[in-house]
Amino acid sequence: xxxxxxxxxxxAAPVTSEDVLEIHRLKYRYVRALDTKLWEDFAETMTPEAxxxxxxxxxxxxxxxxxxFMRNTLGPHVITEHRVDHPEVDVHGxxxxxxxxxxxxxxxxxxxxxxRGAAFYTDEYVRCDDGRWRIAHTGYERTYEVVLSLSDLxxxxxxxxxxxxxxxxxxIESVERDPxxxxxxxxxxxxxxxxxxxxxxxxxxxxxx
Numbered sequence: 447x448x449x450x451x452x453x454x455x456x457x458a459a460p461v462t463s464e465d466v467l468e469i470h471r472l473k474y475r476y477v478r479a480l481d482t483k484l485w486e487d488f489a490e491t492m493t494p495e496a497x498x499x500x501x502x503x504x505x506x507x508x509x510x511x512x513x514x515f516m517r518n519t520l521g522p523h524v525i526t527e528h529r530v531d532h533p534e535v536d537v538h539g540x541x542x543x544x545x546x547x548x549x550x551x552x553x554x555x556x557x558x559x560x561x562r563g564a565a566f567y568t569d570e571y572v573r574c575d576d577g578r579w580r581i582a583h584t585g586y587e588r589t590y591e592v593v594l595s596l597s598d599l600x601x602x603x604x605x606x607x608x609x610x611x612x613x614x615x616x617x618i619e620s621v622e623r624d625p626x627x628x629x630x631x632x633x634x635x636x637x638x639x640x641x642x643x644x645x646x647x648x649x650x651x652x653x654x655x
Contacts, residue, residue, distance in 0.1 A: 465537045468579050469571055473546060476581065477528040480655060483520065483609075489513050492581045493572060499585035500654045515654070522609035525553040528655050530567065540573040541582075548586055550655055555596070555604060563591035 472491055479488035489509060498506040506512040520526060532547040546567040553560055565586035572582045596602055 465542070465573075465579070466535050469535050469537070469542055469544060470533055472571070472579050472581065473530055473533070473544070473567075473569070476584075477530055477655075480516070480520070481526050481528055483522070485513060485517055488516070490580075492584075493574065496581055497583045498654070499583075501587055504654050519654070523554065523556055525555075525607060525609075526655060527551040542571040542579070544569040544571065548655075552655075553604075558596045560594045560596055560599075561591065562594075564589045 476488065476491045479485070479491065492509045492512070494509050496509045496512065498504070498512045504515075506515065527550060529549045530546040533544060534546075535542060535544040544567070546569070548565045548567050550564075551560070551562050565588045567584060567586045569581055570583040571579050574580050
């Protein structure tokens with residue numbers, strides 16, 4: 447992984463539209479790596495000292511702590527979708543701040559659970575020694591969140607999943623498949639989501655993003 451230290455030695459660079467564009471691409475890369483579980487790419491979007499705060503439940507004081515939590519919480523048994531838009535980015539030399547609107551979906555088939563919500567990200571960015579922008583702090587506060595039991599949606603079918611987990615009569619089973627390939631649309635109606643009533647996890651156990 448290349449150098450990712452904040453640049454504090456050279457004079458502040460003039461702000462250009464390229465800086466704003468690079469920060470946009472940085473945030474898009476962050477959510478893409480998160481949803482595709484490319485954890486090395488995800489780590490590369492942040493400085494080693496990056497912090498993260500999610501409401502009052504989750505706080506992380508380093509990139510390593512944050513990355514460890516994400517790896518353990520958002521494994522292949524969890525499907526996520528994070529969409530960010532309406533960016534408000536302000537650049538001041540080698541530092542910048544940003545606000546993004548977030549819409550996210552979390553699907554956990556083995557727990558019979560679907561979560562949807564929205565929030566506003568508040569980020570801080572730094573230009574590092576290699577000239578690239580990285581995230582120094584990220585986090586959000588929810589505007590709303592809803593949790594559904596998939597047993598309430600009897601018509602719902604999981605017809606594709608790049609991590610090869612599908613619902614069988616005996617529960618979730620793994621299918622040998624390259625995780626970088628798109629799952630084939632070959633599931634039958636019997637391979638559906640559903641099951642017993644789900645006791646939803648408390649807020650501190652829910653996935654951040």
